[in-house]
Amino acid sequence: MVKHTGRPGYLQIADNLREKIRGGSLAPGTPLPSTAQLAEQYGASLSVVKMAVGLLRNEGLVIGQQGKGVFVRDDVPPAPPPTDELAEIRLTLRDLSERLAKVEAQLSDRR
Amino acid sequence: MVKHTGRPGYLQIADNLREKIRGGSLAPGTPLPSTAQLAEQYGASLSVVKMAVGLLRNEGLVIGQQGKGVFVRDDVPPAPPPTDELAEIRLTLRDLSERLAKVEAQLSDRR
DNA sequence: CTGGTCAACATAGTTAACCTAGTTGGCTGG
DNA sequence: CCAGCCAACTAGGTTAACTATGTTGACCAG
Structure with missing residues (x-):
């Protein structure tokens, strides 16, 4: 899934998820796939997925709850x-x- | 250096650096200490320092140049x-x- | 039925190792 | 002298392994 462009993989994944959230493909309140699933889906390692999710978390697009999952925020800025x-x-x-x-x-x- | 609070280390370091930048202790155009120096200075591993610097980079407070260093942006809003x-x-x-x-x-x- | 334990799975944080690539300065061979 | 090579240092990206902690559901003893 990750393209062979100069853009690093964790940014590509973050971009893709951000797009899905802003586009409504991932509605507010719904959980993202688990990091393991995302890793397989994008053909990347767990670490880069965690970095990508960490970016979105830092941007406030998403909230992670230990033990449950990562959820799209209701008040998506x-x-x-x-x-x-x-x-x-x-x-x-x-x-x-x-x-x-x-x-x-x-x-x-x-x- | 890193306190035993609930706040993770990479956020503490990022906060500290951000404070120094906004406070003028790290003037625009000046380079931050190298990641190795920061790691020793904060008593943290290289990885957490890289994460902290990555945050500031993402915020646009700082620009990293491979081979040279990480420099405070002369940020004219x-x-x-x-x-x-x-x-x-x-x-x-x-x-x-x-x-x-x-x-x-x-x-x-x-x- | 109730309460407790336990295994499985989730996010989160940390560390270490390895690789790429750019920069710099010093040393050496011509 | 000086052109070129090379070692050391820099940031950046990726991966793997480990720990901590929270959630959930199944299972079982009472």
Whole structure:
């Protein structure tokens, strides 16, 4: 499942889950699959799944309850405060720049 | 250094660093101590320090440069642009991501 | 039926090890 | 002198293993 792009796996998984939550595919109050299931589903190790879930937890999108599971928060902040969104955009820009630089390097090598 | 409170160590370290940054004790542009130094300084393992730094990185407080160090951002809180422009930017970013992903996929296939 | 135990499964935190990749500075061979 | 190599140090990503703790359901003795 995890693509062979420059973007690290734990970010890809976090992106995917975030998208599903924001898109309503994972409704508020519903539990995410367990970390073990997610690991198998994405073809990743437990650790990267835990890192991805930790990100969402840190963003407040999701709440983990020991022994039960990880649940989508009811009050999903639909629009993160402008500064947060700006920060996210900057991160995305940096990611794109790095990946583009690598692609350009490979292209010039084979030219 | 890490207290015996309920708060996990990686959050304590992140809090402490965040405080130093916001308080000016770590000025913009200056590098943080290396992860190894931080680990010794806080009496924690490398992993928890990496997690703490990762948090700050995710928050945009700090920028890591491979091979050099982790630097405090000279963060000028920019005036939030109109939401319309924000939406447009997001669409552009999504488009760029998709196109870049295709290029990367072709490169990895033909390699 | 009731209460207790126990096994299975869940998140969460921590540590250690290994790998990639970028940077820097010093040393050496020409 | 100096160009190039190399060792040391840096951040970042991934994986595995272990501990702690909470939840749940099955099972059994009383």
